[in-house]
Amino acid sequence: MSDKGTQKMLTKHKIVFLGDQGVGKTSLITRFMYNTFDTHYAATIGIDFLSKTMYLDDKTIRLQLWDTAGQERFRSLIPSYIRDSKVAMIVYDVSNKESFDDIPRWCDYVRTERGNDVIIVLVGNKSDLPDRVISTEEGEKLSKSLEFNLFMETSSKNGYGVKNLFKKVAKLLPTVNSGNDDNEIDNAIDQDNNAQTINISTDTKEPEGDSCAC
């Protein structure tokens, strides 16, 4: 509503965050939203919702972030939210092998609901931890094998890669990527059939000059 004159409506995109309990889905969102990190762990109850407007190049998009609970008892809620999401962000903890091993299961959830009509992003969180058990290469390999659209490692604690992740995800979105038609998602995904892997190493710093104005 802030535009002067005839309004240009914001394009909204649903992103659902999936992953085992405690992998840092909420922290990732909090880092992106408020650029903060809370060391105190509080399990998500049900599904949380947050939204943020992103200014990317000459386009403005609104990301609706659906933060799901990792606990098993809330698992039944998740399919309903996957169903109308354009992006599924599957998060694992690089220091927790179980969470990494569960990725195919999460992928199945998404594929069952959306088939190939979805952008799947694999996120290896907690990259700041010294006792990592999943290497970047392993993450990349799994991402490629499961035909994910993007793989990135992040650290919600120090903010590493978080902005970049959302920026990359935003660029993958069909309206940002190609045109104005939501139906073009197929094309967008086709273009990205070869999973776009962002080769990063944990000891590098967050790239500067991020044009994301969020």
Added chain:
Amino acid sequence: MDFAYEVDTFDNNSKSNSSISQSDSVSLKLSSLSTADFTKRLQSLSLLGGSYLKSNNDNKENNNNSSNKSLSSNAKSFKRAKNSIDLLNSLDVNYSFINSSPINNNDSYIDLNDTTIIQSKNLNGTILVDKLNNILESQDGYDASIKNSLSVLESRIENETISQKSVINNNNNNNTMEKTFTLQNLTSVGTKGDLSRRNLRGLIEDDLINQYTSQLKSFKKIVNLLENLNPKIQLVNNEYNDLINQINYSVDNSKNIKNDISQLEKKKKQIEIKKNILMAFKSTFTISQYEEHLIRYADLNDATNSMEFFTVIDKIKNIQNNSDVLLGMENEKLGLKIMNQMNNLQLIINERIISYVQKNIDYVYSSNSYDNNLTKNINFPIFQKFLIYLWKNNKENFNLIMQKMTETRSRSISNEFINKLKGYSDEINAHDQLSTNKNFKNNSLYLSSYDTVRFISDTLAYVHSLLVNEMENAKSFFNFDFSLDEDNNDQSFDQNGKIEFNNMIGEIVINIVSGLNNSLKSSVEHILRQESKLSTLVNSFELIELYSLMYHKLLYSNDNKSTEVNDGLSNTMEYLKIETQDRIFFIIKLKLKKIEAEILDENNNNINNILDDTDIIPDWIVEWCTIIDELLGPLSSQKYDDNNNDKHAIGLNDEKWNLLLELLVNKPIEIMDKVKSKSSNDKKQRLIWNLNCTDYLLDKVDINPLLSTKSQFLKSIIDKNTNELINLEFTGLLQSSGLFDIYNLVNMIFKLDDEFFDVSFYQPILENKLFNITTFQIANSKLEEFFANYINQNELNGLMSPKIFNKVFFDSSMKFIDFYNKLSLIVKEYLRDSNDNEIKVFQWDDITIATLLGIEEYYQQQLDQ
């Protein structure tokens, strides 16, 4: 006259610049003159210079400064000329040659006036006169430069004099002596002198007259011209006078007109004032045709038009405010008329704004949704401005519009929701047909699998998404930029406005989503009514409760301080929770009724059959325990909301929870009791069956913390039945051993159960006929028979619970042994043969009995204690 001559000579011969020797007489005289005298004499030249200049100035009117100066110089020159003459007279100079000079020589004057000559020699008379004046007027006349100048002048004069006088002398040589003589007489006394002086005076006077005449002659032409002009001037004067007269006459005659004019001017001023007043009035109290046109027909979506529209609105407001002045006037008709007019315009404005806002509000609001279709070209800032205007000035209509918008939006999402539900139903029907088709694509919101939990989850997730979407829409819609309102300078108003709009967001979203209430209620209720599985119902309840929590979090988050009253969605969710609870109760009651009906059917002979096999738990109890597991198994002890601790599982309050427990635990016990009472089996069997069933139920209750409160109840029932069974078993032991009557007899004397026992209490037993040897011998023989098969054929073996079995077995046996011991003591004390000797009627001691009953270890432990 000699000066004129001298000057003329000087002028005429200045060009010659010859070195001719000067006249002796003159040269001598000049040389003999003192500087002052000579200066004075030369000063007389100014007369000529002045005349010359004067004539020059007459011709050159532009040279005003020099003419003024020359006039004053002339006066001085005349005076000095006179002085010079007097001086000459006093010097007794011979001026005879002067007399002989051609006084009336016009040529000399012409020459004198020949300015070209003077100018050509740079001998400007005025300059010379000025210089000479300066010299003469200065106090010291001995300046070297002045002397030099004078010497130059002197030499010139001398030269001129010589050259002139050489000619003159030739002509007048004869008269020189005579004139010299005459001049000499001037100084003489007497008549001769007087005559001479008179003659000289006459000569001078003539000379002066001639000189003046000659001078004036040059003016004659001018005079003639002036005279010629005179008649014309006279004519002009006459004309002038005539004109003056005419003017005066006209002026006299125009007095009336003047008055008229002044009156008209006054009127004009009045009219101008009136005009100004009217103009001011017009601008203050009326609006122009263009402004009225704007109000009636302007395209409000156009930015320029809308800006002008608001300007007109402000103007109308001002007019309305200013109309108070008019209403306060004596004649208030005008004020009333203007007020009416403005009110009418205000109504038109309001109608137009309301119409504009109403027309576009649905589009603007819904344009934020996912499925927006931007076909209209709405100027959103302008729309917002109109909305703010309505909110400020016409809150009633603003509320009405918002209400209508909310209703429309609510209807829209409700229809959409119904379509989704319809799609779900259609899909269920189509699923069977299309399940084999691999190309079948799920276009519906919901999955095709018919699953209550999934349906409820999907439905509530849809509502959740809708709620989020509406919240975003509302936030975006009410994100007003108050700076758009130019006449709004009150910052506190902005703040209040923002707070009010923020509060409005929640209310509007709640109202919009409340459109789903009926559909949501009916659809979920419908599904719940079809569901008979308690676990599904419990899961459904948990889902509803979880979504209620999530909705509440969304609607009443920190950003949204809307009041938690009359929240349709929360009410619906609460209703669905209660519906689910009721459904759970209904299912439980139904199952109980079904069991009761099946078990207690009079035509059903199964009861006895069931009780025949006391060690088999009836199916219905097993099933019931499964139901309990099914119901309470999915419930986690962890509550979602810490503030909701007053609620039990499935959101039940104390009353309902107790009712549920009654149904789950008490009701089966009642059924058991009913079965037990209806059975024709012996009491012991029934008790054992009852104990077995109750114990089974207790096992299930004990492992579920939610049923912990019922555990005690079951235990008390078990205890009661156990005690009853112990007594029954003890009685059985007594009867089987033939000591039952003796036991009763002993108890009649003094109750054995009392802790205090003394054989002496039982002395009255001697009076009873039963107390004889035969009785005890029979008892002893019966004991032998009974104990031989007691352990193997004991019905207590049907007790499934070892704990209960042991208790019944040990307690009844211990009780019997205790009685046996006491009876042995009584018999030993009082039973005598005819010789009064002690008779040993019981062949076994208590240890042996305990061994025969199978509790020797237990009994030994009791004795040790």
